[in-house]
Amino acid sequence: MLEATHIVIGAGSAGAALAYRLSEDPDARVLILEAGGSDVGPFIQMPAALSYPMNMSRYDWGFVSDPEPHLGGRQLVTPRGKVVGGSSSINGMVYVRGHAHDFDTWAEMGAQGWSYADVAPYFERMENAHGGEAGVRGTSGPMHVTRGTKWSPLYNAFIEAGRQAGYETTPDYNGLKQEGFADMEMTVWRGRRWSTANAYLKPALKRANVRLLTGVNARRIIIENGRATGVEFTRGNGVETAQASAEVIVAASAINSPRLLMLSGIGDGEALSELGIETVAHRPGVGQNLQDHLELYIQQTCTQPITLYKHWNLVSKALIGAQWLFTGTGLGASNHFEACAFIRSRAGIEYPDIQYHFLPFAVRYDGKAAAEGHGFQAHVGPMRSKSRGRVALTSADPDADPSILFNYMSHPDDWEEFRTAIRLTREIFGQEAFAPFRGHEIQPGDSVQSDADLDDFIREHAESAYHPCGTCRMGRADDPGAVVDPHGRVIGVEALRVADSSIFPQITNGNLNAPSIMVGEKIADHILGRTPLPASNRQPWIHPDWQTSQR
Secondary structure, eight states, X not given: OEEEEEEEEOXXXXXXXHHHHHTTSTTOOEEEEESSBOOOSHHHHSGGGTTTGGGOXXXXXXXXXXXXXXXXXBOOEEOOBOBTTGGGXXXXXXXXXXXXXXXXXXXXXXXXXXXXXHHHHHHHHHEEESSSOTTTSOBSSSEXXXXXXXXXXXXXXXXXXXXXXXXXXXXXXXXXXXXXEEEOEESEETTEEOOHIIIIIHHHTTSTTEEEEESEEEEEEEEETTXXXXXXXXXXXXXXXXXXXXXXXXXXXXXXXXXXXXXXXXXXXXXXXXXXXXXXXXXXXXXXXXXXXXXXXXXXXXXXXXXXXXXXSHHHHHHHHHHHHHHSOSGGGOOSOOEEEEEOSSTTOSSOOEEEEEESSOBOTTSOXXXXXXXXXXXEEESOOOOOBEEEOSOSOTTSOOEEEOOTTOSHHHHHHHHHHXXXXXXXXXXXXXXXXXXXXXXXXXXXXXXXXXXXXXXXXXXEOSOOBOTTOBOXXXXXXXXXXXXXXXXXXXXXXXXXGGGOSSOOSSOSHHHHHXXXXXXXXXXXXXXXXXXXXXXXXXOTTTTTOOO
16 A cells, blocks of 8 residues: 555646645655646647647546536536646646735635735745746746747737727736736746646656656545545556545645545535435535636737738648757747736726737637638636536546536626627727738627627637636635635545635636646645745735726
């Protein structure tokens, strides 16, 4: 039998950071269990190849949502990384801390010790930001964060169009001022995807007290007399166990973490008993509170041949791949999301609730179809949907896929927010800065104007931004809907924690990779009994006229 002080389930964004920090303690013996395999190879390491790994069964769990009732019964893919580095090895590499008020909201919701003042020093500790606000951003952490070359004039056109439309610009949306149009940051270093596998796991594995097992599936957490003592997992055709003398930490994603808790008897007692699973801890919040970001691709044709479309052929792709392979530079070294914006949808909203990713190409996210030749697009979506979904077991069999229902667009406000987002995007694309490049609108298309027509477009074309979270919500220990306390400890079970995006009480403003890593960093300190890093006293920038002005 394998033995360790700490077993970490999942070598992903939070899990890799956890393992790295826990193994700084020479007395710790850390065992990491990862269902996927190696991240070696150009599909993962080349930033521009980002559409490939999330569509490859070798690297992705292959989850699909249940038919979504408010999206015409469509089933949306829900990629989660099944590889060393987890979803940080298959994501779009966009780096967004989130807005300061996101974390203040967490604290108000019962996650004491997770306000902006508390989490800011952990973001700083983990970052090595190349560019960014001095004194706010970290410059010596494991996570390299860089900006692109902005090789296409369309990037600056997008930022300038935002300024012309009356919006703020910001030199660093990950600094104190998120609101505005800006250069986007990416987890890319020296031309390679800088996943948590590269940043944290590979350095940790050089230590004698860390062991990684790949290709192993955690089946259940072994709980004896109310205490987690180990993990049962499959390796090859056999079932094995590993024993943890100190703690078991689940960092398996917003889908797999609640699934594993439920398979282990932690969840809604009635639902578990219906599947023949004995209840160890009745926590009805397990699997509930599922949140995500939905987005639309607003696309325009481009009248000049300055988009990625000119490289949409085998010869160009081969040349880009070769340049990247030999020099680590060129178009292969970017995720091509090099400009962005965070804006407020209306007056009276204190901080941004709409996010833009700008791309000098009109294409589907899976990279399978380009639209009408040269074009550009903005990915746009509301940040704080009131819709909530859930993850549920379909069987007591650990190999059975879970049922995932996001319940997208179930709140009436979602529709109004999305319609507003489309109309604001059209206004931005209509600015003078785009005049030299702007052709006709590809989608939604000029004929789609009424609320009803926009709603039809949203229902048919909204896509997940792949930001699931919230399914093991953090809160006060006496909160019946909370799953973990503010130290990540599963309420009602000793020596068991959860540390990943599933513990977010509410989804953050932007992409979730950075806050997921931060969770791993911070919970590692709780596990080791370290004094938390000193709180920040810096105040975020809030638009002075937010109560009366949308921009």
